[in-house]
Amino acid sequence: MSLVLITGASQGIGAAIARAFAEQDDARLALVSRNEAKLEVVAADCRGRGGQADVFPCDVTDDAAVEALGRDVADQLGVPDVLVNNAGLFTPGGFLDTSPETFRRQIEVNAVSAFLVTRAFLPALLARGSGRVLMMGSVASVRGYPGGAAYGAAKHAVLGLARALREETKGTGVGVTVLLPGATLTPSWEGAGVEADRLMPPEDVARVAVEVAGLSPRSVVEEVLIRPALGDV
Incomplete structure (x- = not known):
């Protein structure tokens, strides 16, 4: 039975990833978030x-x-x-409006948490010689948006962290993937006026996460950019 740990699993993409893995025959889930009540749901x-x-x-920034x-x-x-490092936070704001x-x-929340959680489990993955580490980046990891200075900086950091970890784990049996989704229907978009x-x-x-995690140990999807069909919002 495969054990899948997902941070930020109480809602949004994290919850969707949890549900997708739950439908696999061989998965057991460790669901992580600060909100225990939502996790239980x-x-x-x-x-x-x-x-x-x-x-x-768990507060994954602590x-x-x-x-x-x-x-x-x-x-x-x-x-x-x-290991799915999905915990994230989006607080919009222009550069000078961001405290x-x-x-x-x-x-x-976006970058330090991924470092801490991976650091907690990586020694055991390396000792075993197998495992997948998925980092939740964003389209904001590869381009800038007005009103998103802090979020963009954080997601660029996630991409840089994933790329460095990938280089350090080559040949160990541990694969590293960063997912780069565009605008996704999650609570972050509530009240934004977008259809x-x-x-x-x-x-x-979530489907992409399950697929890349299920590849043979001979293959690693390093980065996946996923955008809405009509492009960025």
Whole structure:
């Protein structure tokens, strides 16, 4: 049975990824987020789809909390086969309208969390000689948007982190993939005035995650850019 750990699993793309993996025959899920109540709802949905799901409430920007998460998952479930760093935060704002606190927070939630969580589990993956690490980047990882200075900086950092990790793990049996989705129908777009059919369904991003994680150890999809059919919003 494959163990899949997903951060930011309580809603949006993370919840969609959890549901998609739950429908696989051999997956057990470790669902991570700060919001335990929402995690439990997603976990129940996953169980209803035939998967096994355990909930691990955690602030993935907190060093000590992530270290404890690593120990708890190892003790209860073992070493993940797939690690999905999906935790993220989008707070729009122009450069001069973005406070230092807002800037730092988006860096922490989007990029620092991916570093901390991967660091907690990578030694065990390397020791075993297998595993997949998926990083949730964005179209904002590869281009800039007005009103998105902090988010763009954070997602560029995620892409840089994934690229460096990929180079360091070549030949170890651990594969690294960064997903770069465009505008996706998640709570981040609530109140934005954009029609739902203009946005990608999160299930499409989840399907890509499942597919790239399921490749043979001889292949690694390094980067996947996914955009709405009509282009960026």
